[in-house]
Amino acid sequence: MRLLTFQKDDYLSWGWVHDQGIVDAGARIGNDVQTILHNGQIAHLTTKIDEWQADFALDEVDYLPPISAPEKIICIGVNYTDRHAEYKDGTSPHPYPSVFMRTIDSLTGHKQPLLRPPESDQLDYEGEIVLVIGTAGRRIAEKDAYRHIAALTIMNEGTVRDWVRHAKFNVTQGKNFFHSGAIGPWLVSADELASQHYENMRITTRVNGEVRQDDTTANMMFPFRYIISYLSTFFYLKPGDLIATGTPNGAGARFDPPRYLVPGDRVEVEVPLIGTLTNFVRDE
DSSP states (O other), X not given: OEEEEEEETTEEEEXXXXXXXXXXXXXHHOOOHHHHHHTTOHHHHHTTTTTSOOXXXXXXXXXXXXXXXXXXXXXXXXXXXXXXXXXOSOOOOOSSOEEEEOOGGXXXXXXXXXXXXXXXXXXXXXXXEEEEEOSOBSSOOGGGGGGGEEEEEEEEOOEEGGGGGSBTTBOHHXXXXXXXXXXXXEEEXXXXXXXXXXXXXXXXXXXXXXXXXXXXXXXXSSOHHHHHHHHHHHSXXXXXXXXXXXXXXXOGGGSSSOOOOOTTOEEEEEETTTEEEEEEEEXX
């Protein structure tokens, strides 16, 4: 099941994709995607996939972040083997993952503009797979971690590079400019993704059709199971929490000279089992 949040003119709702259209579940049963996750209702909704017909075409709505107000957006840094080597700093991989946070208004939806702020010309892209928590937990064992995933989605974890260096040991500023990143187009429920796929999912980022990032989760230093277990040591993970699992090598900052995003650029992040998140860049 592909769950999404959308807007048509002044009408805001949520639903799922069916027969190349969108079923307006908000009009039929109320609530929102986050409430559905909290109530553990995804399995129930799958019984209604063929019961209701699509109300909107995929191209006649505006896509919003699938979850409008997650309590936590947790991001993992430098998680692919080649990504660590890309830093060329001579260090060995650290035994624990780097962790930082984003706010929801730093992200926009599928087909919405990524905003390059007037404070910097160093807006960069980072394609990532995102885990969506469905079952709450603390100190989750790795062997149980997959049971806590409700769905997966895609993030362009947009970064304003010079602002991640504004302070020592702190990347928060460069990761949270308004609408500098994107998430979507939808959540794909875990029942559509057999857990063995989690360990070899391909992610590809293209800028104006040119492949910039291309790797699989098989090359993660900290796989999904470990990330959930590690984070749940100190976080109380809750339904609707989002975990961005890291980006492969090939970000614009790593080219010589760097290749940052400019207005008019089209950025696509594709994960075949989930879909393609597409955005254009414009100046704020």
